[in-house]
Amino acid sequence: MVERTLSIVKPDGARKNVIGDVISRFERNGLKVAALKMHHLSRKEAEGFYAVHRHRPFFASLTEFMTSGPVVLMALSGEDAIKKVRELMGATDPAKAAPGTIRKDLADSIEANIVHGSDGPDTAAFEVPYFFSTLEIHG
Ligand code: CMP
Numbered sequence: 153m154v155e156r157t158l159s160i161v162k163p164d165g166a167r168k169n170v171i172g173d174v175i176s177r178f179e180r181n182g183l184k185v186a187a188l189k190m191h192h193l194s195r196k197e198a199e200g201f202y203a204v205h206r207h208r209p210f211f212a213s214l215t216e217f218m219t220s221g222p223v224v225l226m227a228l229s230g231e232d233a234i235k236k237v238r239e240l241m242g243a244t245d246p247a248k249a250a251p252g253t254i255r256k257d258l259a260d261s262i263e264a265n266i267v268h269g270s271d272g273p274d275t276a277a278f279e280v281p282y283f284f285s286t287l288e289i290h291g
Pocket of ligand 1: 205210214244262263264265267268269
């Protein structure tokens with residue numbers, strides 16, 4: 153099924169100069185960039201985006217990290233896009249990520265893990281419109 157999913161190159165990805173590397177891995181694997189922008193998240197925006205994690209012990213640190221510099225927000229579309237992006241990213245903890253995945257190759261820690269991707273259809277349905285209006289999505 154053709155799906156849309158939300159991905160973020162996190163502040164560590166921008167700092168490490170791997171924005172193009174991440175996007176290129178998505179494109180090379182059949183995903184289409186349907187929307188794209190760079191943005192420095194406010195605390196409120198980060199807390200709203202990760203609201204599902206608000207009771208987790210890492211929430212304060214996560215939102216602090218996500219507001220530490222600009223991120224690249226993108227909507228990706230394609231066949232099984234949600235699963236495909238998750239496979240390309242690898243496990244949340246780079247130490248557990250499979251060889252050849254974005255996090256294994258580029259990430260330093262479970263927090264500074266370079267990239268985010270929606271974890272299922274319900275999450276994607278919340279996350280894509282959180283950052284992009286209908287008029288900003290091209291595919
Ligand atoms: P992400 O896919 O953006 O969704 C939630 C984020 O919380 C996750 O990636 C991690 O970067 C971050 N995080 C930090 N600490 C933890 C943890 N102990 N367990 C899971 N996620 C964590």
